Amino acid sequence: MADFTEHQLMQLKAALQKRYLELQHEIRDELAHTQDISAEELTEYLNNIPDDIDTALIDRQINEMRELEMSMRYLSELDFGDCIDCGNEIGFERLLAYPSAQRCIDCQSRFEEAFPKESHSSL
Ligand SMILES: [Zn+2]
Numbered sequence: 001m002a003d004f005t006e007h008q009l010m011q012l013k014a015a016l017q018k019r020y021l022e023l024q025h026e027i028r029d030e031l032a033h034t035q036d037i038s039a040e041e042l043t044e045y046l047n048n049i050p051d052d053i054d055t056a057l058i059d060r061q062i063n064e065m066r067e068l069e070m071s072m073r074y075l076s077e078l079d080f081g082d083c084i085d086c087g088n089e090i091g092f093e094r095l096l097a098y099p100s101a102q103r104c105i106d107c108q109s110r111f112e113e114a115f116p117k118e119s120h121s122s123l
Pocket of ligand 1 (some may be wrong): 083084105
């Protein structure tokens with residue numbers, strides 16, 4: 001696990017939760033949906049949505065919510081803060097700026113070159 005202080009972990013947790021709520025609000029505005037919903041419930045909801053609604057943006061937001069949910073689960077676990085590709089530290093500053101980051105900057109740019117379509121809009 002990356003070497004975070006208690007205080008850094010608290011900051012990261014707050015950043016994760018803040019971003020998660022932001023995404024929930026954004027999606028809620030787009031769908032005029034009024035409940036707090038998890039990424040999984042949203043996916044189900046989207047499966048039943050009329051075809052004429054463009055869901056590409058919402059898909060991206062749901063993906064990010066999933067990553068945030070994953071990070072929040074990992075927050076107290078050993079491998080939180082480690083790059084899922086190379087195992088090096090993602091870095092506190094980067095995690096604070098992009099709470100859903102799963103890779104260090106090097107691996108993220110390699111990943112985006114290899115999979116341009118799946119690249120993360122905000123990274
Ligand atoms: Zn890496």
